[in-house]
Amino acid sequence: MLRSVWVDYARKGDPDVIFVGRLRDGEPAALVVRGFRPYFYVEAEDGFDPSRLEDLSGVVRVEEVERRHPYSGERVELYRVEVTYPKVVPKLREQVKELDGVKEVYEADIPFVRRAAIDLNVPPASEIDVSGLEEGSWSGLPAYFADAEEARELDHRPYPLDELVVASFDIEVLAEPGTTTKESSGPVISISFSYRTPDGERKNYVFTWKGEEAEFTVDGVETEVVVCESEAAMLREFVERFRRVDPDVVFTYNGDEFDLPYLKRRADRLGVDVDGLARPPGKRGIVIRPGAARQASDIFGRAHVDLYHTAQKNLKLERFTLEEAVRDVLGVDKEELELDEINEAWKRGDLEKLFRYSAEDAHYTLELGLELAQVELELSYLTRLPLPDAVRFSFGQLAEWRALYLARREGILAPNKPSRDEYERRRREAYKGAIVFEPEIGLHENVVCVDFASLYPNVMVHHNISPDTFDCDCCPEVTVEEADDPAEATVTPSVGHKFCRKREGFFPRLVKRLIKRRREYKARLREVDPDEEPKKYKLLDVRQQAYKVLANSYYGYMGWANARWYCRECAESVTAWGRYYIRKVREIAEEKYGLKVVYGDTDSLFLKLPDADLSETIDRVKEFLEYVNERLPVELELEDVYERILFVTKKKYAGYTTEGKIVTKGLEVVRRDWAPIARETQRRVLKRILEDNDPDAALKEIHRVLDRLRSGEVDLDELAVTSQLTKRPSEYVQKGPHVRAALRLARRLGTEPEPGTIVRYVIVRGPGSVSDKAYPVELAREEGKEPDIDYYIEHQILPAVERIMKALGYSRSQIVGETTSQKTLDQFMG
């Protein structure tokens, strides 16, 4: 059993495909697959002479093959052009396109290793049964050899990450003033390194070249500070120790953009060889691939997992720093060292604290990885993408790669990516999405929330919505009104698109399988006691999550302008059926069960039974659910029961569940572009109203904050608004406060703010517009700027609390006024 973590191909001779990993007994090893070559497809006019392809230099073989067309589903005749080497594909592709009689070239843009993992059906991150294969060695590693046909027969399965040697590292550098981390080349002052073996052995290291050797523990793990002669010696020591630990998976936080490229740059400058990081040693240790948006950095023979991507995709944070991610996932308040603090501590020789923080960085990066990365491995397995790439890819890309894999298996030709023009054209064709019902504004008691389980995936499956079933020639038009069962209809309500009922579509089949497998995992999950077997439980849970995430991605995928299988009519039909079902159940709830819909969004309804208590309401809702679930192909479920719930506008509400949990959606409390003081005040007001049912106490909260603000004892941090730049400052048509603040900060640092930069700013006292008065927090503090208290009262606190109190029927004067009228909440209950 080889637990593979990495795939590459031999750069000399034939392009053998090499999977690197570790055997179950602990030995590093490789699987070498011979006899698989790059290829692409050519569609040509009748009478095209294939020898013209064979004559091109680099072409090994041309074969006539039959595939299924991705849109019509019909057979297409193609030439499969097999070539010598991955590098020749781009050139040949262009040459072939120029030939007379060639209509189109397909699948010529799929990187060779990914192509190989798909075609050989060997998931790059999986446990592969290599028993019985020819044994030998490859570049000094024990190796198993298979030809392409043998490889396709190998058994494989996903494995638990912590059964491998996992490690993490993080570097601290002295940044030169006025440079961004991207271009800085100041010295690396320390490297922290943390690892864990499958039998639970753990250790942290800090490698440095100043200060004193020391030992301490971080979170109970032994930590050693190793002081080297020089920076170069430190780099060599790190490489050596890393090599001896020999990790399979290496976690970093932003290693793609920072730690790995920086390390490489610095090592190159000092003449230190980092190729020892590779497995086997001697390969290129750090491989940097420039990307359109972000660059990728890999370590040969190991899986570099940059958790920054994982955090961005899976967590909802205000700022995506390691500290925030660690707090959110592990509940640990790790302190952050500012850039100048690092500089200062290093220069002063005040190093103890520095080393401790540095050790914590690697330690918690590893902890974070152990917590978050398993789902990435499952997604890597399902998409056949190498683990480091699966981590970097968006959900849309992951959905596409799974489709590419299954298309290959089913003999379906993959559509090409759209040209720039086509992409722009697609972007302009908007379509209707979900429906949001008007909320009954105000406070309600005993409200039950119901929602459809995986509405869009199920709609796709039940209505056979797919690029290859759209507008078929074989089925009659049957509208939902004509059909006995909605699932019998071929025509989508509201938009009128027709989908085939005779042949199952590619996407419905794909999504159905994901749903089915997920259901199986969930069933197995119910058999496991999380207290008895926490590891097993977690693994199964992560697995079902991966299936769910993927299944949920296909609706959005079909409407994505960049998708190979783009199908606007499909996406449009999914939302149309969604609207049909939610309207249908709303009608049944109201007309047949007397349940009032006080709000609803896309796939959910908030229901209330007038003049009834909680248990009556729940009983009625259950009867209703049973009725609709017997009659519709999609399943409606009871989601939450609210003791009290306040609807403010569409997409903004807050409720208190019978389980004692406050749920807040869309309100300022959950928005990072509102000042903490406004959010906190709104939170308190909501708590008073929902939990205590006491609006007077809510008013008192408001007055207390207003007093505190006026007294001037509020820290700038409480006033800081967080906002993100989505483009370069110069590209803005309208330079709002966050742009102006970013520009002020950039001017001070002598840099240009990049898209994605997160700005924290305050509005200070002075003349001009709000933007004129927006300063980054650091700058405002440094320059002793006073916050504009009137702004914060009028534009932050009051709007936030007014929205709540107005929904309860309070007027502005009642909110601001010193005395409050004694209105009771009951007057405003619907």
Place this chain on the structure above:
DNA sequence: GCGGACTGCTTACCT
């Protein structure tokens, strides 16, 4: 010349 109404740009949320 003033001020409210309105529009467009922008962000961050919901499902």
Place this chain on the structure above:
DNA sequence: ACAGGTAAGCAGTCCGCG
């Protein structure tokens, strides 16, 4: 950069007024 629907702030312009 997987989708569309939505609220809301700020900047700038429009428009009516007499």
